[in-house]
Amino acid sequence: MDPAQLAQQAADKMRLRAPEIGITPKPGGKGVVGMPVYMWTETGPETYGPNTASASAGAVTVTATAKVSKIVWQMGDGKTVTCTTPGTPYEPEYGKKPSPDCGHRYEVPSSTQPSGKFHVTATSTWTIDWQVAGGGQTGQLTEIRDSDVDITVVEVQVLN
Template sequence: MFAPTGAAPAPVDPATVAQEAVDQMLLRGPAIGITPKPGGKGVVGMPVYMWTEKGAETYGPNTASASAGGMTVTATARVTKIVWTMGDGKTVTCTTAGTPYKAEYGKKPSPDCGHRYNVPSSTIPSGKFHVTATSTWTIDWQVNGVGQTGQLTEIRTSDVDIAVAEVQVLN
């Protein structure tokens, strides 16, 4: 960098360097796990479990550093919430990765990230509920050796379609 005599180079903005660190990360939308599974059928009134895999790219933590102007900034990204838009007009906000469903849970609701459909998906034109999961990544950054800190936010989305049927009981 050339600077005329007596002129100091422009200071580097740590937040800009932090964004460069974030740009090195691969932050994805949730790796959706849901019951019923896409291609299968759920039942009205039965618990729906929603979750994401807990990988560095899908839930965090994910860490990267970038340097400029003699400073190094380290950024660490973590998902702080996932908002599930269920396709039936309802949304569910989960502050955990959720719990994968296991057969032994039976009809118990999810302990941390669940939903129940009150109507079958046949009530909408597509015949399936379009479920969207939107992750909010909170990125904490700090300038190494200086203690200056800040925070950035990134949003990532994934989606899936599921069918939910109504069960008729005959006597």
């Protein structure tokens, strides 16, 4: 059997999933134009890696290790943010500070969209490195997974 096919079998055992989206504002809540938006994913073997599995045929065993190399966030306002970390979950003490590794700011309210919400899609690129046990062949596979949420962003009017 072709080692690359065994590598795919090993990858299939891993049950790699799409990002488990964390975002501020939370779906169902409201964000404010100009305020920092934090994006992140839960980190685990199936949502960010690393994840390792093996597959064998006859005397050949292939071990594959998968991890997310990037998450591309389509923010619903025409902008895209590429993050090479899982992101930082927002904490209230961060206040108005931007995310240190995976953030965005909306410049217009979501009322500019037909649905009244921004449709945010997070697409993980899983890089799967594999090798035949005992040395020999190595290779790489790529798998893509995505998930989405809708968020509301409003403008705040200040009156004097």
